[in-house]
Amino acid sequence: MSFVSPRLPCLLLAALLPAFAAMATPDRNVIPVQAAGVSPLPSGPAVPQWRQLSPAQKRERRMQYAAWRAMGEGERQRVRTAAARFQALPADRQQSLREQFNAQDQAFRDGWRLGPLLGEHFSRLQGMFGFVPAEQREATLAVLRQLNPAQVSQLTLVAQRTPPQERDAVRTEFLAVAPAQRDAWLARQVGH
Known part of the structure; x- marks a missing residue:
């Protein structure tokens, strides 16, 4: 991993885990915000239902939710804070951070689920x-x-x-x- 800035770990976390904040009280009919590495989903009324997801997308959502549930409340709050900071960034910076994160080894990316x-x-x-x-x-x-x-x-x-x-x-x-x-x-x- 090339270290870009002292804030990068927190921002990378936000790039991977923004869906977790939405999962705190999941709506079983609506798909949470996109996580890094998952194809973009439409927003608003066109958001697909659970049954419309592929098996791989369902697996990914289950892993995200299990990881969220396994975190303590303090960790969840840190994720919410990071997600809010990430969402406040300009779209091009968000995309750049997603690309940096997705370029990392899968084991590195999976480590952030902890x-x-x-x-x-x-x-x-x-x-x-x-x-x-x-x-x-x-x-x-x-x-x-x-x-x-x-x-x-x-x-x-x-x-x-x-x-x-x-x-x-x-x-x-x-x-x-x-x-x-x-x-x-x-x-x-x-x-x-």
């Missing part, structure tokens, strides 16, 4: 947390969503410093640490 905090750091966490066995995914996400920004920053260092052959073991060890002990564990791993 919310603003994890999304911003996911490219650095991906080596350790991007390929978790299916039976561990829910528990892993639950732990990651409990972390504060300082803990996520430290965890990114741990993930980046851990050799590939040790990632599974370090991830398993981290997930087994009690919440009250996470700061101490992270400090030891980072070397503070």
Whole structure:
């Protein structure tokens, strides 16, 4: 990823997740605002019904809604704020940001579905947390969503410093640490 500005992560989030704000109280008959990577939909009275969507579009909408529901209220508010900032930009700037976002790797784009905090750091966490066995995914996400920004920053260092052959073991060890002990564990791993 080429870093363009300090505001880019927030704006990229807005480019990916504007539909989430509309999904807070979804209308089952109306399709939410377009998300990045999804073909443009007409607005107003011509908005297609759910049954008119292709299976791929329905899958995308379900994933967006599940991601929205999985976020805490604080994360949702950050998304709403980012979406409002994004909507306030000129149309050409919005399009430019969508294009920048869509040019990124799919794993990077999918990382933003985890919310603003994890999304911003996911490219650095991906080596350790991007390929978790299916039976561990829910528990892993639950732990990651409990972390504060300082803990996520430290965890990114741990993930980046851990050799590939040790990632599974370090991830398993981290997930087994009690919440009250996470700061101490992270400090030891980072070397503070």
